[in-house]
Amino acid sequence: MEEPARVSVDAADPVLEAGIGSTLGGSPELTVVTNGEEEDATVVVVDLVDDKVLDVVRTTRNQPHRPEVVLLATELSPGDALHAIAAGAHGLLRRREASANRLSRAVLAAVIGDCTMPPDLIDRVLEQGTETQPPVAPQAWARAGLSEREHAVLRLVAEGYETDEIARQLSYSARTVTGVVHDITQRFRLRNRAHAVAYALRARLL
Known part of the structure; x- marks a missing residue:
């Protein structure tokens, strides 16, 4: 135990x-x-x-x-x-x-x-950006090289859901979710899931 x-x-x-x-x-x-x-x-x-x-x-x-x-x-x-x-x-x-x-x-x-972090706060960052920056364009994450599936997984990671929960919500296998997170961290040279979320928020992709 x-x-x-x-x-x-x-x-x-x-x-x-x-x-x-x-x-x-x-x-x-x-x-x-x-x-x-x-x-x-x-x-x-x-x-x-x-x-x-x-x-x-x-x-x-x-x-x-x-x-x-x-x-x-x-x-x-x-x-x-x-x-x-x-x-x-x-x-x-x-x-x-x-x-x-x-x-x-x-x-x-x-x-x-x-x-x-609170789901509605992620929505506000997505829709409005920060108080000192212009709103996030809906296609910002796509221009950064994130697919629709990657964006959906990353958003649920940011909300604190675990791999199995993300898999159920998106109707993917747990292995697929793990692979998506791994691909994101490798592509952007990030250390882990938390670093991926922090990167996406700083880059205004969530």
Whole structure:
């Protein structure tokens, strides 16, 4: 049996920190650790994503044991998502949407290198682009060399779905989905699924 993933919580409000820690501790796949103990992932709880928060993400990721970061924010814009992922976050959730199951799932996905974010936020990035850039052209991903199938798979990866779930949604085999992700990472010289999502967001392909 695999050991539970170790997760810590970083929040300015100690009561909120304890509450989220208790929520995460309810998952048999997670063990909540305290300050000073090495963790596999850290849930950073904030109101808004600003430069200070992005510095926290970078500092956390730059620790010797390289814990993953799941950002739990009151408000998230498409621009926030791009900046947070570029800073190293591998999970983005709004606090009002963070049920125990969804938050635990985002942490577990981050630990294995996957990137999770709200589906509607991906739609807003796709339709509107960031707040400082023009909207994404519908054919942008095609011009970058992504087929319709690759785009569909990558979008579901970004939403945090696992290989079997993606296969069911798109009526593909799990082997096909794995092959599509592998082809994308190889073609663009990316390290893993999370890097592929971050690349696609930065290149404004999602």
